[in-house]
């Protein structure tokens with residue numbers, strides 16, 4: 496029997512005339528990743544580990560991650576309370592931006608050095624190298640600020656869709672929202688402004704709420720109230736020249752959701768997309784009988800089901816262009832990967848209100 500000894504992959508990489516065989520044996524570099532083997536408190540179950548190289552198949556693209564945010568849904572996936580979760584063990588993260596490192600032999604339209612985002616997003620962005628099929632990756636302009644490229648899908652796209660998909664709004668109309676300091680909230684203010692829609696914003700009472708109010712006004716918010724400022728008999732008496740809103744957004748629940756409902760006009764709609772306070776929504780009987788309010792929900796992951804993938808990329812390009820022109824801005828803190836644990840603590844709210852944490856690899 497003849498034994499054929501193949502040279503190791505790295506030896507082939509340096510032989511110029513072996514291109515076809517090189518591709519079939521190409522592997523990624525080892526990846527440093529935030530891995531969880533079980534569900535639980537993220538600060539207890541997440542470990543930074545070295546993962547072995549992965550084979551790059553003909554249609555695969557190996558991407559060196561540049562940045563990825565820590566979103567509330569990432570936390571929920573790790574806790575095991577999100578409805579759709581990657582199988583264990585899993586690498587954290589769901590969106591991010593990276594640079595193409597190497598490509599399989601059948602890849603078209605992408606070259607090493609290009610910037611790409613997974614679109615629709617997919618699990619496993621908290622690591623230094625990811626290998627996925629070419630269809631996963633959407634090429635973006637390299638002039639985009641890295642932290643915006645990393646975070647453009649989950650929150651800004653949610654804000655865009657929620658403004659478009661529930662009520663037919665016209666310039667001059669108004670919307671109301673709680674959790675206005677969130678990234679979704681900041682995006683809603685600005686995307687509404689781009690369409691001439693005014694916004695009424697509710698934030699929680701906390702240290703720094705005056706500063707948070709001022710920041711939202713600078714982004715284009717028409718009115719900003721803390722929850723305690725709305726402890727009045729008739730919240731609509733505070734509306735000044737802003738019309739009664741037909742559409743409201745709720746990412747908090749509890750009292751903050753009741754306040755959104757109070758602002759809504761007859762026949763208005765409240766869209767719930769998050770539950771940051773973990774408190775239920777309570778709706779008075781009269782809200783249904785006398786105001787005929789509608790309660791709806793939005794979940795981006797469902798909306799982005801594969802038939803929306805193409806449309807989704809057009810919207811992402813639009814949002815990225817706004818970010819490049821500084822027409823869409825939001826607060827973020829870029830944190831070095833070796834400080835992941837402290838970024839996670841901030842994202843978990845252990846240090847009070849903090850800007851969105853974006854890991855820089």
Ligand SMILES: NC(=O)c1ccc[n+]([C@@H]2O[C@H](COP(=O)([O-])OP(=O)(O)OC[C@H]3O[C@@H](n4cnc5c(N)ncnc54)[C@H](OP(=O)(O)O)[C@@H]3O)[C@@H](O)[C@H]2O)c1
Nearest residue numbers: 567653676677678679746768769770771772793794795848
């Ligand atoms: N349904 C969907 O498809 C979808 C898509 C994207 C996001 N979301 C949800 O949208 C929400 C916001 O996400 P994000 O990434 O934009 O948020 P973020 O930038 O990480 O900010 C967190 C927000 O939650 C507020 N918050 C934190 N703990 C709270 C508490 N105990 N009570 C009240 N408010 C609290 C913060 O207020 P302070 O500024 O006062 O700290 C801040 O406004 C999350 O619930 C997320 O899961 C849902």
